[in-house]
Amino acid sequence: MELCIDRISKQYKNKIAVDRLSLNLTSGVYGLLGANGAGKTTLMRMICGISKPTSGEVKFNGMDVSEERYRDALGYLPQDFGYYPEFSAQDFMYYMASLKGLTKSQAKLKTKELFEIVSLTEVAKKKIKTFSGGMKQRLGIAQALLNNPQILVLDEPTAGLDPKERVRFRNLISELGKDRIVLLSTHIVSDVENIANTILVMKNGQLIHKGALEEIIMIIKDKVFECTVDDKTAEHLIAAYPVINMRSEGENTFLRLVSDEKPHHTAVNVSATLEDLYLYYFSEVIENE
């Protein structure tokens, strides 16, 4: 099982959303991290064949992304998806099953099974318009699994889920990743930290890092410091270094920041997390948003 992404690019007028990106994915869970506008959604759309690359190609086990056989092996949850207003959750699943080429009896069987997994059995016959954000998201996850896909692409799957639902979702994804390719993008760093075997970091349409959590974190190992300083020193440090976290502590300010050398004599070196790396790389983008 191999998904080959070979030098794909996507250009919208004068903006390059994805820039000559190459990747080889085998079974496992891949977490795609990046700020808004990094090109995550465009990359996922190209992997799903719904957006045509300006150049490059995507193949799964030799099948081109434009082939029906490729789509037959694919499950996709877009970032924002709609539904026809007259649909109940069950109607929606039957409709999606028909598009995925399942027979009626298979559709019924799979819908029942998946509703159990995502805890929607009780509300199967209710209209989707009455659903909360979390319920809608769970329905989206269920439809992505209808055809038992070998490639599962999930764009912001945990958005709108409460902490309990997120834990259940993580367990489900870990299970699914054993024998298929799961690619998920999220802003929630802890989700990637907990589920992904491999982390992919995107910035400005390019893949800047790829590896296991430990490898990725190595990039800022020994560069994360914490200190509690007076407000004037804090101002100076904030201007000089990328600050990951800050909070007021009485007359002083607590800072967590990234620096190549010790930024202040009271600063202590602490172990880095994926969130530190994320904020370090994307602090500029976040400030501009």
Place this chain on the structure above:
Amino acid sequence: MNRNIKHVLKSAFNAPQPTKKEAFLNSLPYPKATTYEFFLSQLGYIRKRFWCLSLLLFVGMTIFSTQLKHGSEIICFISTILPLLTLLTITEISKSMSFHMGELEDSCRFNLSKITLIRLSVIGIFHFVILLLVLFIFRDNSQYGLLRYALYAVTPFLLSSYLSFWITNHFKAKDTTYICGGVTIFISLSVFTLHSNYTELYNQNYTILWAAAFVAISILLIKELYFLMNERIRQWNFA
């Protein structure tokens, strides 16, 4: 093996727990729907209101037309009403765009192009049958002859279809229904005005002009339908 030995063996040993059952089940190909089965399944997903309103329009048009005495009045009425069918078509065809289902639908085995093609085919056949019925019912009431009668009835309908699809292809999804509605009503009123004030346009001398308009609009319509199915319906590509 002796049946008794089999029975004794069965009761003497417990069957081992299945290992890798899930992986084994996943490896089995499940029965898949054929393209024909998919086509049939999609008939049920064309909204009931589309069938009802189309039939209502047809029945209403037929009943009202039978009350009219002159062939020219009948053709005027039919060609004024038929463009309204376009509005029903547009709302049905563009529903993937209107309700943001397109991205999800396009990632499926039967993708958005296929879904749109099926919807267009079903609706096209249904409306073609309506047109044939209309032409058949009133074939003897017309002083124009069947060919001219068909040209006068169908050309405004085609023009309305072409303009509506052009609008769908060039405007934002949420605005299209209103603009198409406005254009359709404008065409209907224009046809009515032409019939009332420019009767010479319906003389035999102009038949060639009507035929040319029919062919030209048909070509333009096919072009717009092709663009809709292959490009426009993927509106997320226009970011």
